[in-house]
Amino acid sequence: MAGIKEIAKRTGLSLATVSRVFNNSPLVSPKTRAKVLKVAEELDYRPNIMAAALRSGKSKIIGVVVPEVNNYFFSGIINGIEKIVSNSGYNIIISQSHESQEKEDTALNSFLTLQVEGILMSISTETTNYSFIQKIIKNKIPIVFFDRVPTLDSINSVTLNDHLGAYLATEHLLNQNCKHLLHIAGDPYVSIFKERKNGFLDAIAKKDAKNIKHQSVSLTTDIKKDQKTLKDLFQKNPSIDGIFAFGDEIGLHVLNLLKELGIDVPNMVKLIGFGNANFSNLTQPKISTIDQECSEMGELAAEILLKNLENPNTKIETKVLSPRLVIRESTKPDQN
């Protein structure tokens, strides 16, 4: 592929001048610029980012690490990131951690070898060792976390108010006259899941707590096991009439289990999930849920990163987004 040198030769200009044209330097006369651009066009010239990166120390690459790409939430975030970054001159590279600390560190390591200028990331559920992340911060590579954030001081982050989301979901169940709530809880070591549980409890506490019974359970996604767990639970607690699941997938899982147990949703039990996954709108009944504003989260995170890339002295930002209650059929008022 033709380089800057060839263009210089053909235009009779120096390397420096040609380079200036492609860097939009104001120090080039319009005439010269036009001449260069014309020849560049003819040669189908494309700047060699590698060379520019090497020389300038700026790779123009932003690395994104997400647990999983096939996920409504994370792919929504990626779309938000793309939207903001696309016209900034930066390139995005995406890696998946598949919820493994090891793969996450491997991804970060490739990012460093690729000399990324900045990183956007959501940590895996498994991540407890932040040494690699701390190394990145020490190396002054700007990094913005979204959704799942490490418990470290002074980091840029965009998160969802999970507590509020859970609160809204639970409040909605209570408003539908549920008196005995069940929370399908996520791993409490994951901070957002703990927050969701707290939101659940606080919503009940705020209400007239004495009249409301509530309990939590965690499931495995092993159909047989969970079937038994739920069956036993409902046998012992036939008064359960409202369920708040910490995620939509597990919510759908519960919905299917309930159907097999002959428990009708929403007439016998109301169910609400969390996340507004694409399929939650396709189930029967459609599942009420909490929307996480994923595109906005990606956009905000990307904006913060770009700000830091422009000016390394930008001060730390921690944004918290408010979730939105999405009411569908699974929490509809009783027919009778």
Add this chain to the structure above:
Amino acid sequence: MAGIKEIAKRTGLSLATVSRVFNNSPLVSPKTRAKVLKVAEELDYRPNIMAAALRSGKSKIIGVVVPEVNNYFFSGIINGIEKIVSNSGYNIIISQSHESQEKEDTALNSFLTLQVEGILMSISTETTNYSFIQKIIKNKIPIVFFDRVPTLDSINSVTLNDHLGAYLATEHLLNQNCKHLLHIAGDPYVSIFKERKNGFLDAIAKKDAKNIKHQSVSLTTDIKKDQKTLKDLFQKNPSIDGIFAFGDEIGLHVLNLLKELGIDVPNMVKLIGFGNANFSNLTQPKISTIDQECSEMGELAAEILLKNLENPNTKIETKVLSPRLVIRESTKPDQN
């Protein structure tokens, strides 16, 4: 970050020797190697890929373009690609075309500026202008297409036998004693959708065609419109008892529409989709479908690309994978 120079200085060796260590050259004594590695460790040395790329002309980057990342099929393919590429020393960068020719070309263009060594791609449904792709081929950058392939000669590809998949699906409906089949057809300009329709027709032709009625329709995913389309269709053709949808999403859409029309699946009508999307296993009833072996497709495509990267004279390969029938509840035999 410390470079090879610093290591050379600290070990008293030359740049060349240090470089050889990191390139696993056999021309280094174990002692020297150990010494270099030790110092590298201390300095937390990380080779600068940009510099290596510039010098060697090899970026060690593979670009992947898919229409959409939040899609069971494509993310499965990406996982397959990652599996093969992960231990090859290459890095993967992923771009989405969002089914737009323009974004697809933009992605390819960034790939070229980033000096990718090879490309894996599935073209968007909108892509009809192959000039950019042809430019890449002319530039001798190895490219392997998967699933959606441009109609060009001499290109590496891994595709699914869509005709066979549709054939299997239709045959399955016929084996369940369906006598009047409906095909929910995709855009005929997309070759794989045309193939699926042909498979549908051929399966019927192979069977005793005289006793089988069949027809095709296309939907919009606009619920109201489609509701009307289906209603009219079933009013005019109450004998329809088997539906083959060209995709799982549209299949689920149809399933929901049928429910609202009071048409029971599978007792009144049997339904089969295509793609084995993750949600097809979570619906009520669970949707029978055709699995596309996506991980295998990704693995094969990546293997072909790596082969071409190693040896540019590798001859063109075109692999066709066989789909697999997945029988679930939506095509269960009648209860009576």
Add this chain to the structure above:
DNA sequence: TTGAAAGCGCTAACAG
């Protein structure tokens, strides 16, 4: 407004 020249960090002949 333009040009000359140095060099980013690394690789790859070539010579020893």
Add this chain to the structure above:
DNA sequence: CTGTTAGCGCTTTCAA
């Protein structure tokens, strides 16, 4: 087995 040396394509002083 190790070292010397000349760039890869581009940016960036500095000087004109």
